[in-house]
Amino acid sequence: MAANGNCLNYDCVEELPDHLPVECGQELLAGGSGIVLLECNNQLTDPTSAAQVLAEIAAGRANKIDGVKIGIDLPAPVEVDSNTVGATQDLVTYNRSGTLIDGNVNSNNVNLYDIIGGGRKFGGAIIYIKGTEDSNQGAQCFYIDAAIQFTGGLPMKNNNDEYMTFQYIFKWRKKTMQSMAAAPAGIFN
Numbered sequence: 001m002a003a004n005g006n007c008l009n010y011d012c013v014e015e016l017p018d019h020l021p022v023e024c025g026q027e028l029l030a031g032g033s034g035i036v037l038l039e040c041n042n043q044l045t046d047p048t049s050a051a052q053v054l055a056e057i058a059a060g061r062a063n064k065i066d067g068v069k070i071g072i073d074l075p076a077p078v079e080v081d082s083n084t085v086g087a088t089q090d091l092v093t094y095n096r097s098g099t100l101i102d103g104n105v106n107s108n109n110v111n112l113y114d115i116i117g118g119g120r121k122f123g124g125a126i127i128y129i130k131g132t133e134d135s136n137q138g139a140q141c142f143y144i145d146a147a148i149q150f151t152g153g154l155p156m157k158n159n160n161d162e163y164m165t166f167q168y169i170f171k172w173r174k175k176t177m178q179s180m181a182a183a184p185a186g187i188f189n
Contacts (some may be wrong), residue, residue: 001073032070034188040123047126050184072098093175102166103181122148126187139183146172
């Protein structure tokens with residue numbers, strides 16, 4: 001057990017990689033416009049491979065939803081009391097969440113979202129980041145490699161001054177955030 005300065009880390013820390021600034025004018029725009037929901041029995045090993053994603057869809061182990069609005073929220077830490085007197089709580093993992101809004105309201109999609117939001121668990125997701133299409137890095141996606149669940153519904157205002165939309169919150173728990181990688185070519189619009 002090593003004491004370094006004012007903290008105790010038990011020599012179990014990972015070395016930090018270098019911080020890389022983005023190139024001038026290449027900050028990435030946010031906003032997901034499509035999602036591939038992966039079933040629990042999916043066999044995807046490379047979320048950047050269009051061939052693998054299409055194979056999962058064809059095998060019924062994935063489902064693509066396009067033309068939507070997706071955001072990912074700031075995660076909430078899950079902490080436990082430290083075993084050291086006077087220390088702050090220890091981070092164990094994060095509760096993570098996001099939102100999915102879909103204006104494609106029709107009876108077929110009511111059935112689709114009844115299943116998605118009915119307590120079903122998914123084995124992960126690939127979210128297309130629309131704002132990255134024109135970046136130097138090319139189109140990017142977020143890959144969530146964790147069990148995900150959705151809750152939500154189809155709210156309707158009592159006035160006709162806005163579109164109806166399916167509105168869902170999705171949640172997962174994982175210490176590390178979603179990975180960012182090149183989007184699989186030709187999967188999303």
